[in-house]
Amino acid sequence: MTQNSILNHSRALEGVHGVQVAPHSPFDLTETTQNEDFHTSTGRTSTTEANQQLLMQIEIYNNVHTTNLLLTCTRRLWHQRPACLRPIHCSISCHGDQNLAERFANVVTSIPFIALGIHAPRKNINSKLYANSLIGVGVASSMYHSSRGRLRKFLRWVDYTMIATTTVCLSMALRNENPKLLMAASAIFLPVNPMMVSVIHTGMMEVAFAKRALKDPDLRMAHTVHKMSSLIGCMLFVADDLFPKTPYLHAAWHLAAAVGVGTCNKLLE
Known part of the structure; x- marks a missing residue:
């Protein structure tokens, strides 16, 4: 159908009533x-x-x-976290030097560590590091106990850190090879929590000392003295913390610790 047809058809429907056609x-x-x-x-x-x-x-x-x-x-x-993982805290008014006499006693009893370091065996690089660290302990302890003011807090940290460094150096001197992971962890925690590092490496030294004493009869006397001095030193250390007002406890701990360190030098001879 074309377009014209569609248009015509639409026009035809337009005429019908009621029909509308829309385009x-x-x-x-x-x-x-x-x-x-x-x-x-x-x-x-x-x-x-x-x-x-x-x-x-x-x-x-x-x-x-x-x-x-x-x-x-x-x-x-x-x-x-437990206290062993917390950094050391020491205020300016740390106990241990209540008066001039006690301060003098603490400085004097720090000198034996310098003497022990001077006379310690120096057979190799590790033993030399240990000997020099002992001298550092004596110097740091003397400086701390003779200090005052805000510097005292920093020197207390130096004192603890030098003690921990000495225990690490002793472990290196007693054993040619130490676990790398342990040494890396000790280096990380040394400035943060030297007390924990000291406890770990001191325990390793105690085990090594006991094993050597069982095999070598010449070390048994030194080991016996070491055990007694270590036990007395631990008791004095705890008492110094529990009874801070008791005079000369810290100086007595210095002497007990010096005796224990002197017996450890026997292991390096």
Whole structure:
């Protein structure tokens, strides 16, 4: 059917009562269908993108919440760590030098460590380091007990650190090879918590001393003296902390520790 026939047919219908003919294009239906498909596709795409953004936001929130939870747990564990993992704390008014006489006694009883370091065996580099560290202990202890003011707090840290350094040097002198992980951990904790480092390496020395004394009869007397001096030294160290007002306890601990260190030098001969 041609376009002229369609027009004539429409004009013929116009004369019929109640019939209205509206102009119609055969392309309208196709165009409308295409527009509806476009809007439907656009709506689905927008919904998918919105869902993806919502999922991303939920994932980011979960990651942030998990990170904050881990940080909170880490802080709690760090603040609740045992005393052996805490850095040393010493105020300006550390006990041990209540008067001039006690201060003088503590300085004098620090000198034996210098003498022990001078007379310690120096067979190799490790034994030389140990001997020099003993001298450092005597010097650091003398400077601490003769100090006053804010410098006293820093010198107390130096005193503890030198003691820990001496125990590490003794472990190196007694054994040619030490566990690398242990030595690395000792180097890390040495400036932070020298007391813990001292306890670990002193325990290693005690075990080595006991084994050597069982095999070598010449070391048994020295080991016996070492055990007695170490026991007395531990008691004096604890008493000095529990009864800080008792005079000359710290000086007595110096002497007991010096005797114990002197017997350790027998292991290096």
